Amino acid sequence: MNGSSTIATIVILAIGLSALTVGTNGWSTWTAEAARRQAVVERPRPLPAYQLLDSRGESLTLAQSERDLTVVDLIYTQCPTVCLAMGAQFRQLQSELATAGLLERVELLSVTFDPANDDQSTLSDYLRRFGAVEPHWRAARFQDNDELAASLTDLGVIVIPEQSMGFVHNAAYYLIENGRVIEIFDIEARTDLFEAIRARLAT
Amino acid sequence: MTTSTPSPLTGSARAGILTYMGISALVYVLMMSLGLVMRLTQATWLDLPPNLFYEVMTAHGAGMVGISGLAGSGVIWYFLRRYVDLSTGILWANLTFFLTGVVLILGGIFLGGYAGGWTFLFPLPAKGLGAWGVPGAASFLIGLLLIGVGFLLLYLDFARAIIAKYGSLGNSLGWPQLFGGSTDESPPAAVIAATMVLIVNIAGILAGAVVLVLILVNLFMPEFALDPLLTKNLTYFFGHVFINATIYQAVVAVYEILPEYTKRPWKVNKVFLAAWTASTVMVMAVYPHHLLLDFAMPTWALVMGQIFSYLGGFPILVVTGWGALTIVHRSGIEWDMAARLLFLSIFGWCVGVVPAVIDGTIAVNQVMHNTMWVPGHFHMYLIVGLVAMLFGFMYYLSNQSKRTGIDKVAFWLYLVAGVAFSFGFLTSGMNSIPRRWAVHLPEWVSFSQSSSAIAAVVALAALVFALRFLTSLKHARTT
C-alpha cells in the first residue's frame, strides 16, 4: 500500500470510529428513545407554561406546581393496551406514596394526547376507573392542539395512529421538578421511579 | 496428476509453516500438561481450587481446539501450495489474528476468571455468578471471534486460489468426473480435501460470527433474550465443524507423504471423490448428535444426527484406510517416524470412531452423554488419530525422521499410553462418572489416579516428539 493510501486508511478509521462512538454516545445509546431519556437527565429543559384543564375544570400548567414533584404520564382514555398498564402502575405508585407518607408532596398527572375524544367527563371516568385519589392524582387535557403538538415534540413523544389499536406511542413516566423534566422512566420501571422520588424528597 | 510437484518452500512461506508447526508442538505439550493437572486434581493428588480447575478446563478445551485448527491448516497449506498459488501474506495474517485471539482468551480466562467451558454455551457466559464478570466472558468471546476472522481469511484464500486454477469448487471436488462422466484427470487429493474443508469451515465460521456477536450483545444488553436452543445449534454447528475439519486437513499428510515414500501414486478414483463429496454434507449435518439430550429439538434433527454419526466419518475413513493399506502393501516402505505415526493415525482414527458411533446412538446417548464416555471418544480420536498425524507431519517436515532409540521408545509409549488413557475415560463413563466435574466422589478417585499416571506418559512422549521437531527446525525441508 502506498503512503497516501496508508494515511487515508488511518484517517478513515479515526473518523469512522469517532462517528460511531459519538453517534451512540460512547457505544451506549442505540435508540432515539434512549437518547431522549439521556438528554433529559443531562440537560433538564424548562416546560412551556401552556394552559391545561383538569377533569374538574381547574386550570393548571406543567411549568408550575404547588408540590415538590410531579409525575406525568401521557395517555388516551380509549387506549386498550399500554395506558391500561400505566394506569394500573400509577395506582400502585399512588398507594406506595401514600404508605410512605409522600402523597401530599407529589402530584400524579395523566395528560391526554387525544383531546378530541377525551373531554372532562371522560377523564373523570378514567380517574374513577383506576381508583385515583383526587386531588393527588389528576387528569388533564390541553386546550390548544398546537400547544399539545409542540409539547409532544418537546418531550420527544411520537404518536403513530394505528388502525386496530388506536395510537401507538413511546410510553414513559416523566418526573418533573420546578417546571423541568429531570428524568424519564420506562413504564415497567415503577419501582425505580418510586425510589427516585423518595431519594429526591429525602434531601 | 497423482503425484505432487514439490515447488521450493523458501523465505517467508517456510518461516510461516515452521512457525505454525513449532507453536503447535509447544502448545500441544502445554495443553496436555493442563489436562494432566485436571486429572491430578480429580485424583486428589493436586489441590486445585474448583474455580481454577474450571478455568484450566476452559483453557485446555479452547487451546486444544484452537491449536488443532492452526496445526491442521498448516499441514494442508504446506501441501496445497504445491498445486495452487496461495498467499503467504494471508498465512501470516491468520497467525496474527490467532495470536491476538489467544491473548484475549487467556486474559478472559485467567484474569477475567471466565470458566464456562470452551463451548461457551448460552447463557453461561452471562451467568458467572461472581466467578467471572462481563469483561472476562467478553474477552474470551472476542478472542474466539478474532481467531475465526483469521481462519476465514485463510479459507477464502484457499477458495480464491483453487477457483483460479480449477474454475469452480464443483470442479475441484471432482464433480465432472463423479457425475458428468468426464474422463479428465481428477484433481489431486490435497485439492479435494482443501475444497471440502474450506466449504465446511467458512459455513461454520459464518454461524460462529453470528452467534458470538449475538451472545456478546446479550452480555451487555440482557434484554435481548436469545433463543437458547437456536443459539446452541449454531454454537455446535460452528464448534463441531471446526474441530471435525482439523482431521480432514491433517489427513492430507497421509495422501502426500505415503506416495512420496512408496513411490506409488495416491489413486483418486470415483469412490474417493464420492466419499469426500458425501462427507462435505455430512460433516455439516452431524452436529445434532451433541444435542440428543435436548428434548425440545425436533425429532427429525436428532434422527439425522444419529444417522449421520453412523455414516458421517466412514466414507473418508474407509477410502483413506483402504488407500493407505494398498499403497503400503509390499511397497518396501521405510518405516521411519513419519511413516509410523501417519500409519498409526489412521488406526487411531478408525478406533476412535467406534465410541463416537456408540455415543451417537440416541438410546446410549441419553445415559452416557454427560459422562466421561464422551471425552473418551474424542481423546482417542484426537490423541491417536489427529495429533499422531500432526507429529508424523512434523517429523517429515523436520527431515530428521530416521528413528533413534528415544524416538522408538516415545512412539510405543505414545501409542500404548494414548489408547490406555482414552480407555480410562471410556471405562469411567461406563461407570457413570460425570464429565466436567472438579471434585469427584471417593469411589471415582482410583480411575483418575491411574489415568493421571498414564496421562503423564502421553505428555512425556509428546514432549519428545515436540523437542525433536523444535531442535531440528534449521534442517527443515525447503520443498
Next chain:
Amino acid sequence: MSKNQRLAAVSSGLLILITLTPVASQLTSTMRGHVLLQIPLLVAVGIGFGRSLAPHLVRFLNRWNAMGIPGILITIFTIAFWMIPRWIDASLTNTSVEWIKHSSLVLLGGIPLALSWERLYPVARGAVKIEFLSMLFRLGWLYLISPDRFCNSYLLEDQIWLGWGMIIIGMALTLTWLVPVFFGEYAPAETGHSSPKNPNEAPNAA
C-alpha cells in the same frame, strides 16, 4: 450520450425519484421500506455515479485508494452508521439529518464502493461479503427478539417484518453467491501445475 452520461442520468433520475417525489415518504412510511429499499437504493445511486466518474478523476482518487481498502472502509462505516436505530429515527424527525443521510449514503456509501470493489484483493471481497451476510443475520435476529421498538416512529410489527426480511435476503444472497462458486467457470480448468500468477489477477473468489 456516452455510456457514462447515460448511467449518470439514470442515477440522477433515481435519486430524484426516491428523495424528492412522494415515493420518498412512501419508502420511509415503513421500517422495512426504509431499511431494505431506500437505503440500498441510495447506495445503488452512489454506485451509478461512481461508475460514471470521469477517468482522470478516478485515476486521481485511486492514488488514495490502494487495493480499494480505504474506499471500502468508508462504505462500511457509512452503512454501519445508518444501521443505528437512533439515526434512522432522527432522519424521520429532523430534516437536516435526513439530508445528511441521503447525501452520505450516495457520496460515502455508494461512490467509494463502486471505486473500490474491483480493486479489492479477492480474499478481502470474500470477507466483506461474509461480514455483510453475518450483519444481515445478526440484525435480523436482533429485530426478531427485541422486546422493545428500536424506532419510535415504527411499529413493533414492522420491526419483526424487517427482521424476517433481513434473514430471508441474507439466505437468498448466500445462495446467489454460492451457485457460481460451485458451478461457475471462472477460469479454464487446466491440467498440470501452473506457474504462480500475480494474486491480484486472480478472479473473484467467493
